[in-house]
Amino acid sequence: MRAAHLDATFAALADPTRRAILARLATGEANVTELARPFEMSQPAISKHLKVLELAGLISRSRDAQSRPCRIEARRLKEAAEWMERYRSLWNERFDRLDGLLEEMKTKEKKNARKA
Amino acid sequence: MRAAHLDATFAALADPTRRAILARLATGEANVTELARPFEMSQPAISKHLKVLELAGLISRSRDAQSRPCRIEARRLKEAAEWMERYRSLWNERFDRLDGLLEEMKTKEKKNARKA
DNA sequence: TCGTTCGATAACTGATAGGTTATGTAACGC
DNA sequence: GCGTTACATAACCTATCAGTTATCGAACGA
Known part of the structure; x- marks a missing residue:
């Protein structure tokens, strides 16, 4: 687990919109339009958030006709959780x-x- | 656990210097000079990082003569870890x-x- | 009291984040 | 082919971040 991964993961998680997107994706795949719907925000803004999540490795995207279904990826989340484990004894x-x-x-x- | 707390916590954790400071503090209290020593960075830069950590509630500071001993605080870390728990099933x-x-x-x- | 040490603060800089509007592009339905 | 849908990209703006140097303040020690 390299430091740069943790940097990107935690930075991605620091935004409430992106956490909400992850929460949505935890219930299953969704395309960009579906993900954008709940937010009072332009579609390009959501696309940017998705790019941040993708670069951090927290989601992956495939293609289905014009649609780009997004899927949550567990790996980086797991790494971040493992990093936090080091501090579990504190609480x-x-x-x-x-x-x-x-x-x-x-x-x-x-x-x-x-x-x- | 309010969203603003998670914002501040994850943002604070997104920096490798701040994570290193927390790692050091997990072994016990330390003052600013001790915390700054391992880094090739000016003292004001460290003071800024400590302020970020303090505002995020990840550390607290007391006073001992001229020295300001810092101590790690578990609560926000615990809250962040609990947030991540929601995704444990994914991995x-x-x-x-x-x-x-x-x-x-x-x-x-x-x-x-x-x-x- | 005076120098020193510990640390905070101010002022500045360059880079990045997070949003906008406008536009481009790829695939579909007709 | 042509309009439409789904999404990405570009250009721009403002605010914040992460670092710097210089300076200030508070408390100690002689």
């Missing part, structure tokens, strides 16, 4: 308790050191 | 098999409908 309650325990042990150590 | 192999199974069932249903 994991069990770790928090372990952390507290370690803190406690350190304190006791100091007390013992002082006693000795 | 989960078991789900893929389940998906195939559902597809198969739908096909059979149609066949049965035709039969009936």
